[in-house]
Amino acid sequence: MDITLRVNGTTRTGSPEARKTLADFLRDDLNLTGTHVGCEHGVCGACTVVLDGRPVRSCLILAVQAAGSEVTTIEGLAPDGVLGTLQQAMWDSHSFQCGFCTPGFVMQATTFLRAHPDADEQQIRAALSGNICRCTGYQSIIDGVLLAAERARLG
Amino acid sequence: MKLPPFGYEAPKTTSEAVELLAEYLDQASVLAGGKSLVPLLALRLARPAVLIDINGIRELSGVSVTDGQAVIGAMTREYAAEESHAVADTVPLLAAALPLIGHEAIRSRGTIGGSLAHADPAAELPAVARALDAEFVVRGQSGERVIPAAEWFEGYLTTSRRPDELLVQVRFPTAQPGTGVSFQEVARRQGDFAIVGLAVSLSLSDGAISDARLAFAGMSDVPVRATEAEDLLAGERPSAELFDEAARRATEGIDPPADLHGSSEYRKKVGAATVRRGLRAAADNAQERQ
Ligand SMILES: Cc1cc2nc3c(=O)[nH]c(=O)nc-3n(C[C@H](O)[C@H](O)[C@H](O)COP(=O)(O)OP(=O)(O)OC[C@H]3O[C@@H](n4cnc5c(N)ncnc54)[C@H](O)[C@@H]3O)c2cc1C
Ligand code: FES
Ligand code: FES
Numbered sequence: 360m361d362i363t364l365r366v367n368g369t370t371r372t373g374s375p376e377a378r379k380t381l382a383d384f385l386r387d388d389l390n391l392t393g394t395h396v397g398c399e400h401g402v403c404g405a406c407t408v409v410l411d412g413r414p415v416r417s418c419l420i421l422a423v424q425a426a427g428s429e430v431t432t433i434e435g436l437a438p439d440g441v442l443g444t445l446q447q448a449m450w451d452s453h454s455f456q457c458g459f460c461t462p463g464f465v466m467q468a469t470t471f472l473r474a475h476p477d478a479d480e481q482q483i484r485a486a487l488s489g490n491i492c493r494c495t496g497y498q499s500i501i502d503g504v505l506l507a508a509e510r511a512r513l514g
Numbered sequence: 515m516k517l518p519p520f521g522y523e524a525p526k527t528t529s530e531a532v533e534l535l536a537e538y539l540d541q542a543s544v545l546a547g548g549k550s551l552v553p554l555l556a557l558r559l560a561r562p563a564v565l566i567d568i569n570g571i572r573e574l575s576g577v578s579v580t581d582g583q584a585v586i587g588a589m590t591r592e593y594a595a596e597e598s599h600a601v602a603d604t605v606p607l608l609a610a611a612l613p614l615i616g617h618e619a620i621r622s623r624g625t626i627g628g629s630l631a632h633a634d635p636a637a638e639l640p641a642v643a644r645a646l647d648a649e650f651v652v653r654g655q656s657g658e659r660v661i662p663a664a665e666w667f668e669g670y671l672t673t674s675r676r677p678d679e680l681l682v683q684v685r686f687p688t689a690q691p692g693t694g695v696s697f698q699e700v701a702r703r704q705g706d707f708a709i710v711g712l713a714v715s716l717s718l719s720d721g722a723i724s725d726a727r728l729a730f731a732g733m734s735d736v737p738v739r740a741t742e743a744e745d746l747l748a749g750e751r752p753s754a755e756l757f758d759e760a761a762r763r764a765t766e767g768i769d770p771p772a773d774l775h776g777s778s779e780y781r782k783k784v785g786a787a788t789v790r791r792g793l794r795a796a797a798d799n800a801q802e803r804q
Contacts, residue, residue: 360522377522377565380552399515400553404619413593413622419552420623423522424569467619488704489617 362426366391367435375422382406384422385432393433393462397491404490407463408432414470433462436469444511445469449503456494464490468504476511483508517555521564528573528653531680534566536655540677542566546589546628549620574627574682579604583649583685588627593618595626604688606799607646607695607715611638614697617705627681630666633673636707636732638697640667644737645713645729648686652679660685667736693717693725694800698788702775708732709775710784714792716747718800723747728760728792733770733785740764743789752797761789 363372366389373388380399385391385408397405399418406417409431436443442450445468455461464487471486472478478486483504484497492500525531535542543562545551546569554560568574574589577600584604586595595601596612615621615629615638629639630650642648643663650661652675659679666673675681689695699711711731717724726747728740743764750756770781 376519378517378519380517383516400556401549401620402553404617407619410622414619415622416549416619418556419548421522421548421552421567423524424548424567471618485704486618489619 360423360426362423364425364427365429367431367438373422377421377423379422380418381408381410381420381422381425381430382417384425385417385430388422391432391434395459395462397459402491403460404463404467405460407466407490409466409470412470414467431466433465436465443469445472445504445507448507448510449500452499452503452506454495454500454503455492460490460492460494464492464500468507472504472508472511476508478508480505515556515558517552518558518561520555520562522567523564524567524570526570528571528680528682531566531568531571532653532655532678534564535680536678538564538566542677544568544631544680546631547591547624548628549616549624550628550632550634568680577601579688582688584608584688585683585685586626587683588625588631588681590626592621592624592626592629596621605646605686606689606693606803607697607713608639608642608686610695611642611697611713614638614699614708614711620705626684630684631673631675631681633667633671633736634707635667635670635735635737636709636711638699638708638711638713638731640737641711641713641729641731642697643684643686644739645715645727646686648684650675650681651683651685652676653682654679658682670735689715690717690725692719692800692804694796694798694803696792696795696799698792698795699731700784700788710770710781710788712785712788712792714789714796716752716793716796716800718752718797718804722749722751724749728764728789730764730768730785730788733768733781735771738768740789742767747793752793754794757790757793760793761786764789 395405397403408417541563545565545567574587602609696714699708713729715727726744743760765785772778
């Protein structure tokens with residue numbers, strides 16, 4: 360099926376099979392391999408992207424369903440190679456180890472902080488509870504998001 | 515795993531969707547939010563020949579309040595209902611349950627109709643629908659049927675919807691003044707399905723309980739009402755002793771399932787605790803809303 364959508368501000372087209380997920384379409388057809396695929400059934404959060412302003416699991420959406428939508432992936436957060444506030448804060452906090460879960464956490468935390476700039480630690484933990492990390496034990500990730508929230512508040 | 519091959523239809527109207535259902539019958543699966551169906555496809559637990567994607571049918575989304583009922587379109591997304599003032603004002607029990615479903619990235623796509631058509635016995639919304647005696651409106655080529663919640667849930671992931679019927683809306687009665695609600699849930703991790711969940715709605719009038727509704731999730735292959743506890747509560751004044759007795763009666767005659775999340779005995783104990791907590795919270799909430 361022929362589809363047209365916007366990805367990271369650019370119009371993209373493709374002809375995925377109906378069974379191709381948005382995650383695989385981004386990775387295989389558009390070469391945007393920053394979006395990771397872990398469990399492929401909705402439970403790990405690694406494939407989280409932003410679809411029309413909301414975080415979604417791209418492994419549970421068919422690519423054909425994203426026709427006409429606006430998608431933001433991890434590649435869209437630092438288009439010129441300059442890290443955003445959240446990414447820099449996570450870097451400074453040594454938030455991640457192997458990096459497999461990273462794109463999912465960053466996309467989820469980005470949309471959450473945008474909607475809830477004053478979130479406290481408990482709210483941040485709840486917001487990230489759907490993302491699984493097998494390396495860190497989570498504390499460093501939470502620290503990074505808290506640091507980003509603080510830096511954003513200070514301007 | 516990658517999804518198996520399937521045909522794909524994306525009707526734009528309810529009547530087109532109903533025509534497609536009549537054509538494919540049980541060869542087809544309706545695709546709403548995909549939060550339950552797509553994992554089932556990935557795990558090869560469902561192998562429909564065709565998906566009928568109803569995401570493009572505008573008339574199936576939205577909330578309207580008329581004649582003592584909140585009418586919620588089947589395709590209304592869980593996040594949209596969660597953010598709806600109409601839902602918060604008229605069906606506070608639904609509003610209390612919605613944030614407990616999975617995670618934000620699940621609720622941004624999952625739908626009210628999808629959760630209720632899927633009928634997972636551990637899910638929150640089936641317990642809410644059963645507690646409030648919601649009505650299910652299904653449409654087939656021969657017209658509409660209205661099915662009461664007591665007849666909707668037939669078994670594990672099974673409803674009384676026929677293969678040629680589409681769930682189009684769910685109607686919840688609006689809460690009367692003096693009604694307090696609570697949704698209690700015990701799960702291992704935030705966002706998991708409930709090991710035990712309990713939907714409670716308690717109406718107070720002149721300090722006495724005029725209407726008590728309790729429905730468990732996770733206690734059987736369908737959501738179940740705790741009718742013995744409800745009968746005990748009706749007409750009484752809220753007290754700790756009364757709620758203790760209600761907890762005993764609610765869990766006395768049931769035989770909950772055992773699985774790796776908890777034994778049957780454990781579920782009964784947790785069930786009793788959720789009844790005590792839920793009644794206390796709903797009574798406090800009723801006082802606030804009076
Ligand atoms: C990680 C994760 C965690 C989750 N946690 C929870 C949780 O804690 N609690 C909970 O309740 N749910 C949970 N869910 C499931 C989620 O709430 C789903 O959104 C919901 O169960 C199904 O809704 P859906 O719109 O996605 O339906 P779909 O997956 O699209 O459909 C589900 C089933 O219903 C049928 N169907 C859908 N709409 C209709 C219709 N209008 N008419 C007829 N048949 C229809 C489909 O054919 C399919 O069989 C979770 C899911 C994931 C992936
Ligand atoms: S790959 Fe999508 S949630 Fe795990
Ligand atoms: S850093 Fe390795 S999975 Fe999270």
